[in-house]
Amino acid sequence: MKRFLPLIFAALLPTLTRAEQPSVTVFAAASLRGALDEVARGYDGDVALSFGGSGTMARQIDAGAPADVVLLAAPVWMTWLRDRGAVQADAVVDLLGNSLVLIAPADSNVAPDPADLAGALGDARLAMGQRDAVPAGIYAREWLEATGQWEAIAPHLAETDNVRSALALVARAETPLGVVYRTDALAEPQVR
Incomplete structure (x- = not known):
């Protein structure tokens, strides 16, 4: 970008x-x-x-x-x-696009199955933007609904006011997983 x-x-x-x-x-x-x-x-x-x-x-x-x-x-x-x-x-002009990615702390050994995030999280939380206001959170919710995981994941969210805050939670290992834009993940060496 x-x-x-x-x-x-x-x-x-x-x-x-x-x-x-x-x-x-x-x-x-x-x-x-x-x-x-x-x-x-x-x-x-x-x-x-x-x-x-x-x-x-x-x-x-x-x-x-x-x-x-x-x-x-x-x-x-x-x-x-x-x-x-x-x-x-x-x-008003549409200029750029991006994609969502699932991230974990760089030194984490978590290897989640994207089709079973609830199993990977256990009692921990998934960092993402607010589901009703932050674009990355809205898109993450759409993905989780489309894959049939929303009901299981919704009680385990750490929702943030922007995608960079969700990225920071995972980079600091405060949450084991997060959903952010690909470009943000690539810019942060503390996540994979």
């Missing part, structure tokens, strides 16, 4: 000379933190980055928070913003 983000900024920002680079305020999903930090360092103007869960960012923008660029992890939140008139309808 990192290699695509400079293209995003190039597409989203006006073409200006170096002296005219505007200040830009970006509201983005927490999962974009590292990549957008890197892109911002390469931009000649001032960049203010605000990260959080997609639902949190969307609600802040709807409440009037000033943002020049909005990058969310779920189309449902962007549609919500568009429908409420908080973003220009003709400016």
Whole structure:
């Protein structure tokens, strides 16, 4: 994803000379933190980055928070913003995709069967974004429902307000397993 983000900024920002680079305020999903930090360092103007869960960012923008660029992890939140008139309808573009992965702490010997996560968890918890608000959590719930595991797993969740928090729980071995975006997992050496 990192290699695509400079293209995003190039597409989203006006073409200006170096002296005219505007200040830009970006509201983005927490999962974009590292990549957008890197892109911002390469931009000649001032960049203010605000990260959080997609639902949190969307609600802040709807409440009037000033943002020049909005990058969310779920189309449902962007549609919500568009429908409420908080973003220009003709400016909404689907840019990137990702996939979910099941993670464990790097030094863990847990080898779960993705079809029987409840068996692998025992009494422990599965870290994931909030099932009704965080895009990665919504997608994780859809996967667990589609595989017939939701009823067994739901009581064993450690739900977080964004995907990076779920990643951190597993990286610190506070939970034995988690469901996060692939790009987040690849950026964290403390998980596998």
